[in-house]
Amino acid sequence: TVKAIVTAAGNDGGAASQSSPGSCDGAVNVAGILISGAKASASNFGAGVTVAAPYGSSASDGVGSSGAILSLGNDGTTSFIASPGGDIVLEVGGTSFSAPLVSGVVSLMLSVNPNLSASQVYDTLRQSARAFPSSSNCRNVGCGAGTVDAAAAISMARDNPPAVRSFPDSTDNDSGGGGGCSVARGASDGSLPLLLLFACGYAWRRLGAR
Numbered sequence: 001t002v003k004a005i006v007t008a009a010g011n012d013g014g015a016a017s018q019s020s021p022g023s024c025d026g027a028v029n030v031a032g033i034l035i036s037g038a039k040a041s042a043s044n045f046g047a048g049v050t051v052a053a054p055y056g057s058s059a060s061d062g063v064g065s066s067g068a069i070l071s072l073g074n075d076g077t078t079s080f081i082a083s084p085g086g087d088i089v090l091e092v093g094g095t096s097f098s099a100p101l102v103s104g105v106v107s108l109m110l111s112v113n114p115n116l117s118a119s120q121v122y123d124t125l126r127q128s129a130r131a132f133p134s135s136s137n138c139r140n141v142g143c144g145a146g147t148v149d150a151a152a153a154i155s156m157a158r159d160n161p162p163a164v165r166s167f168p169d170s171t172d173n174d175s176g177g178g179g180g181c182s183v184a185r186g187a188s189d190g191s192l193p194l195l196l197l198f199a200c201g202y203a204w205r206r207l208g209a210r
Contacts, residue, residue: 026168
């Protein structure tokens with residue numbers, strides 16, 4: 001039983017509904033936001049976005065920039081440099097890094113309530129999401145239901161999950177579907193404990209970005 005398909009909304013700065021596989025009906029499609037709560041300029045947006053999560057950055061001012069996501073990497077530009085000589089820490093950004101954060105939250109939700117259905121996972125993420133700040137452009141352009149809130153999502157999943165419903169329906173990821181949607185459309189809404197999480201997205205990071 002598929003419990004969630006988590007996808008990156010993409011980094012084209014355009015309509016998320018035009019980007020696959022996030023346009024699949026029922027996908028948990030994740031946009032990227034900055035530390036201010038505003039949409040990251042490159043993140044896709046609009047109809048088809050489920051929730052938002054931190055986007056990170058690839059700033060040029062060294063490791064530790066405000067809002068950056070830190071990741072281990074390798075300093076080789078054309079080939080791998082053996083450890084430890086090639087080991088580096090990168091500042092990274094993109095919805096490819098936003099989506100795994102939401103995948104992690106889904107895993108924590110299922111750890112406290114493994115019987116959650118696909119619809120309950122989807123609805124819990126949306127209903128527990130933190131509202132965007134009043135100054136955020138996400139309120140106008142559309143970055144989903146809000147910023148994913150791990151603590152609130154886990155609490156709701158454990159104590160008061162939404163009712164099970166037919167899923168996906170015409171209101172879920174309102175994008176009209178897209179290519180590569182067979183898994184999302186075929187997902188069962190049962191309660192078997194098998195979890196299949198896809199952190200799909202774009203390889204946005206470039207080697208050597210600091």
